[in-house]
Amino acid sequence: MLSPLNLLDLASRAAETAAGYIRSAGPPSDPADWTAKGAADFVTQVDLTAERRITDLLLAETPESTIVGEELSPDLATAGLVWIVDPLDGTTNFLHRYPMYAVSIAAAIDGVLQAGVVVDVAHDVHYHASLGGGATANGRPIRVSGITDPRYALIGTGFPFKQPQWLPAYQRQFNAILPRTSGVRRTGSAALDLAAVAAGCYDGFWELMLAPWDIAAGLILVREAGGTVSNAAGQAIGVEHTAVVAGNETIHAWLLDQLGAEGVPHTVDLAEERHP
Secondary structure, X not given: OOOHXXXXXXXXXXXXHHXXXXXXXXXXXXXXXXXXXXXXXXEOHHHHHHHHHHHHHHHHHOOOOEEEEOOOEOOOOOOOEEEEEEEEEOHHHHHOOOOOOEEEEEEXXXXXXXXXXXXXXXXXXXXXXEOOOEEEEOOEEOOOOOOOOHHHOEEEEOOOOOOHHHHHHHHHHHHHHHHHOOEEEOOOOHHHHHHHHHOOOOOEEEEEEEOHHHHHHHHHHHHHOOOEEEOOOOOOOOOOOEEEEEEOHHHHHHHHHHHHHOOOOOOOOHHHHHOO
């Protein structure tokens, strides 16, 4: 079995291949070329081609592996070597030329994350992490922030736009957190949000509805950068559908307190939401 560093190298090469293609292809300008998977949820030929280039490389070098991805196969697998791939996280941003979209690739062995890569395509920033090996951005070590007072904290979030029934709960969360911090930001890419936590740009992050391909690489980035990641009940998470709370230890704990104080659900059955 490949080591975490070997897996990181392979994930990096696959992500760079996809990112280069996405930059050269650019977004289709005609909405007729956008395939709607659901409300405000699109896929394009760019997503599909980028994913194919990733999977071709990964399977050529690890033919025994399984690949899980939003466009390829949404069914979860945990046994053996599993690649968790989002070839273009932030497709709507990409379509509108809003420069916040990423390639996200993670490797897990028997459900334990081993390596993760997030490439900020528009800004050419490459975030890498391997189990026990720390986290970097363009080769430089990164750490979560040292801010412990929520009044000075910048928090990232994401809206549950695919599940509007959860908006009232989310609004209660937002109302609890925003006035007690220095601000809340939403980029539209969970992979980049978690990378921002790992790099100390965000002090914390929370979102109700996320799938494994949204978060797998970001989870190991935050952990290897010294941060804490859990579901909204404070429980450890892995390769699964889940709510996510992340940050340095102090801000993570504070976020959990705010979510609980508002009486919002700690856990969400995302598999049920995805397959009603």
